[in-house]
Amino acid sequence: MEKKKILYYQIDDTLDYESDLLRQWGITDLELVQAKEGDFVEEARDAAGAVVEYQQVTRPIIEQLPQLKIVALQSIGVDNIDLDAATDHGLCVTNCPGFCSEEVALHTIGLIIDLARKITALDRSVRAGSWDPLLGYPIHRLSNKTIGLYFFGSIPKKMIPMLRGLQLSILVYAPTKTAEYLAGFGAEKANSFDELLRRSDILSLHCPLIPETEHLISDRELQLMKKTAFLINTARGRVVDEAALVRALKSGAIQAAAVDVIEDEVGAKSELFTLENAVITPHAAFVSEDSFYGARKTALAQLVQRICRNGRPEHLVNSAVHF
Structure with missing residues (x-):
């Protein structure tokens, strides 16, 4: 045969x-x-x-x-x-x-905690010879802050118990999901993407890369976010306009970002690597x-x-x- x-x-x-x-x-x-x-x-x-x-x-x-x-x-x-x-x-x-839903969910939670407690930034500082616990932006408690989830597939569902354990309010923009369905997970439905952007203290992206989501986050969207907001991207690099994100992080339009994906993963190059208020992992969330x-x-x-x-x-x- x-x-x-x-x-x-x-x-x-x-x-x-x-x-x-x-x-x-x-x-x-x-x-x-x-x-x-x-x-x-x-x-x-x-x-x-x-x-x-x-x-x-x-x-x-x-x-x-x-x-x-x-x-x-x-x-x-x-x-x-x-x-x-x-x-x-x-x-x-x-x-x-x-x-890899469990892995990405946990990695995303790790990035949220990293930014909230400035763990990577403080580690970099100590290794560079500084001992400054007040380095960088002010730290606030996560409890009673709002996390915004863009889309609601298997990964956000795995995150729900962890987010509730952190006492975060959960806001979801997922056009195909009803308010009643999301309420069953203890989440509130955002009626528009702009509402999600404006209300979120932490915005976490969980969508596929399709033509409609390429550069979903660009200058306009970043300007709608809170100046104290964190952006988390464990989806795909091109979901975020990286040049726009760099501008936002440099100008203070948002406070910090943590990404597991970048636009140029073949060359492994990004201006994000130069920014103190950015945490980057090498597409490792699924591992x-x-x-x-x-x-x-x-x-x-x-x-x-x-x-x-x-x-x-x-x-x-x-x-x-x-x-």
């Missing part, structure tokens, strides 16, 4: 875990192949499926790979895949929804051994469903695709 090739492109670690899963599942007709270098099209030319993380899969690429049946991402975001082109060519795109292996298992299961069973993958993103 001829085996069908599955390309793991620029994915770290060995494929021992995936191979063990296939043995446990009784799958014998897949060949898992790694390519950590080389041109994606050339490597995927004879593949039935591919697993990618950051590789851009554009329409021209898809058009050169007519035999490719599925692209499985070991992540939640799919902004690096041209979904319209994939749908047009019968290519399934899958992701791993919720695989844990549990999330890594959970995502790998989910991605492989999608490949098996599509290629071995000719079925509709459970986590199909482009649901309009026909194959």
Whole structure:
């Protein structure tokens, strides 16, 4: 029986875990192949499926790979895949929804506490030779402050008990959620995005990167926020206009920001790195051994469903695709 090739492109670690899963599942007709270098099209030319993380899969690429049946991402975001082109060519795109919700929720809470207590700023100062507990902006209690959540998916839901433990009032802008639904979580519904911006002492972003959310936060939005507000971004870098955020942090339009994502993650460069009132982590919010292996298992299961069973993958993103 001829085996069908599955390309793991620029994915770290060995494929021992995936191979063990296939043995446990009784799958014998897949060949898992790694390519950590080389041109994606050339490597995927004879593949039935591919697993990618950051590789851009554009329409021209898809058009050169007519035999490719599925692209499985070991992540939640799919902004690096041209979904319209994939749908047009019968290519399934899958992701791993919720695989790191607990990790990102906890990381976000950590960033909130970091800014509220100036932990990173004080650590930098001490290591530079200063011993000044009053460094920087004034510290206030978090209790009875308002946190604004932009969108209300699995990550904000995981945050709710932690936020309530911090005695924060929770305000949510999520157009598809009713006030009654949010009240069940102890949250209040904001009637508009502008209301969320104006009322939030802490604004935390939890939306996907789609055309409607690119540069969601720019000069106008930052000017609507409180001068004492914190901005937290653990979503995607391009959700925030980084140049506008730098201007706001320099001018005092908002007090501080903490981000796990930046616009140029390939070059790992940002003017935010130079600002004392910015805390940056290297797209690490999703990281844990549990999330890594959970995502790998989910991605492989999608490949098996599509290629071995000719079925509709459970986590199909482009649901309009026909194959």
